[in-house]
Amino acid sequence: MDIAHLIQTIATYALPVLFAITVHEAAHGYAARHFGDNTAYMLGRITLNPLKHIDLVGTILMPLFLYFATSGAFLFGYAKPVPVRFGNLRNPKKHMIWVALAGPGANFIQAILWGAVFYTLHGTGVTEPFFIKMAQGGILVNLVMFAFNLFPLPPLDGGRILVGLLPYRQAELVSRVEPWGFFIVMGLVLTGVVTTFWLQPLMGLSYGLLDLLLSPLALLFS
Secondary structure (H helix, E strand, O other): OOHHHHHHHHHHHHHHHHHHHHHHHHHHHHHHHHOOOOHHHHOOOOOOOHHHOOOHHHHHHHHHHHHHHOOOOOOOOOOOOOOOOHHHOOOHHHHHHHHHHHHHHHHHHHHHHHHHHHHHHHHOOOOOHHHHHHHHHHHHHHHHHHHHHOOOOOOOHHHHHHHHHOOHHHHHHHHOOHHHHHHHHHHHHHOOHHHHHHHHHHHHHHHHHHHHHHHHHHHHOO
16 A cells, blocks of 8 residues: 555545535534424534544544555545434424435535636646645545435435435335445445446436536636
8 A cells, every 4th residue: 555645645635525524414404403403503513613523433444444445446434423303393204305405415515616616726727736636536525425325225315305205104114224224325335236326327417417517617717
């Protein structure tokens, strides 16, 4: 393992990852508060302080272990989930959809902002590789978080969205999967199912939409 390359990679992705996970989790808490649940607010989780959202194992140790174990081919991590008491929401079934969407939505918005940074750097003649790679990393990290979290299986955001959309009987059946959902998702990730049939198609669409939204800026700096 090239230690110098590892340090360079960490330095490039540190800021985008910290922003991605912090804003993602804070967005869940803010949406929950907006729709009637103050749990995250009372626990100080509606904040842009990354220390409130970082999980020692999920955010630091697991990604580093996987980086070394797979030579950078596979990375996975998670932050401390923002506590939401869905029963406190004014309309639990309807509002849980918006609370769940808030996190991935925040990541997609961040991807747009990093894309704007990327085009602005090019347009203003900045050629420093570190900043260019950081902007590209910001786009990638946020689109991965956007797509992965929308996978329709609890406890991921996509699973909560699915529960909110389904009729009560079917929603109850899907929600019962949650205690084992993390292990099921990890199994699907390790077997390539999530990557091949979910991440790659959705990220392809996301990059296409991102290019469309940023096309005015690209033309401005062309």
